[in-house]
Amino acid sequence: MxxxxxxxxxxxxxxxxxxPTFAQGMMGNWTSSPSSVTSDDHTAREELEGKETWEKLQSKQIECKNLTDEQYGALGEYFMGQSIGDTQRHALMNQMMTNMMGEEGEEQAHIAMGKRLSGCEPNAQVPSNGVGFMPMMWMMGGGGNPMMGGFxxxxxxxxxxxxxxxxxxxxxxxxxxxxxxxxxxxxxxxxxxxxxxxxxxxxxxxxxxxxxxxxx
Incomplete structure (x- = not known):
């Protein structure tokens, strides 16, 4: 007994x-589709661009006031990639954000993330249609501290x-x-x-x- x-x-x-396997299954096996490969490559390029911008910002080669929204968006992709730790999962998260917020909302969310985590604009606002994205922003903090170990x-x-x-x-x-x-x-x-x-x-x-x- x-x-x-x-x-x-x-x-x-x-x-x-x-x-994790169950979680991916709940996403409709999106990661196994051909479009996911393209998205992975695109996400990896944006992470690299964000890394280069971040290194220049740290070395004082550029200043916050000179950054464009596109560069802030790349910074957001870089910080998000660092926190998640895997490009494929990062691309999947981006797809979920796009489904929830729309493509423009997803871009604006990454711009806000780049501004916050770079320390350039710690109080940058998330787009109004990104309410569901706010918990992630809270996890990342407002003072340039990426998520600890991806969580x-x-x-x-x-x-x-x-x-x-x-x-x-x-x-x-x-x-x-x-x-x-x-x-x-x-x-x-x-x-x-x-x-x-x-x-x-x-x-x-x-x-x-x-x-x-x-x-x-």
């Missing part, structure tokens, strides 16, 4: 754990909660299993326990008779 309960619990954990402080909270609940569940399960075993012993007499040990071969007949005398 205990083994069955433990196996059931582990299966539930595996079923409830987040799956950001807020992005880690659900994962931390998940693992905390998982650990607590495992601890509670083992305490329950241990407690049920002890409670089972409480309802039996010492003689019953002694007989069970003898039946299992844990003690021989001589030990059994000696212990039996001690408890009777």
């Amino acid at each position: 205990k083994k069955a309960l433990l196996i059931t619990f582990l299966l539930l954990v595996l079923l409830l754990a987040p799956s 950001g402080l807020l992005g880690w909270i659900p994962m931390l909660i998940f693992w905390a609940l998982l650990i607590l569940g495992v601890v509670a399960l083992f305490r329950y299993l241990g407690g049920s075993g002890r409670s089972g012993d409480k309802g039996r007499s010492p003689l019953d326990i002694l007989k069970e040990r003898y039946a299992k071969g844990e003690i021989d007949k001589k030990e059994f008779e000696q212990m039996k005398k001690d408890i009777t």
Whole structure:
């Protein structure tokens, strides 16, 4: 019974754990389509352009006041690519943003991201049709701090909660299993326990008779 309960619990954990494959399937397998390859290349080029602009900005070769919206957009692509850590996932995120905000909204969102994370305009506004994009901007912060490890402080909270609940569940399960075993012993007499040990071969007949005398 205990083994069955433990196996059931582990299966539930595996079923409830987040799956990247499932997430991609929910996107309609967009990443496997021919258009995704083109989008990946386009995204990679924009990331490279943004990196070059960022390096020039850091080395004082250019100043914030001289940057165009196109350059800010490339900066946004670069910062987003750095935070996500994978060009294909970055391209998928861009596609999701386009579906949600439209092509122009997606471009404006990257411009705002470039302005914020470069430190040029920390309070740059996201387009009005990008309300759903705001949580990502919050994760990235307003002072030029890209998302931590691709998730950001807020992005880690659900994962931390998940693992905390998982650990607590495992601890509670083992305490329950241990407690049920002890409670089972409480309802039996010492003689019953002694007989069970003898039946299992844990003690021989001589030990059994000696212990039996001690408890009777």
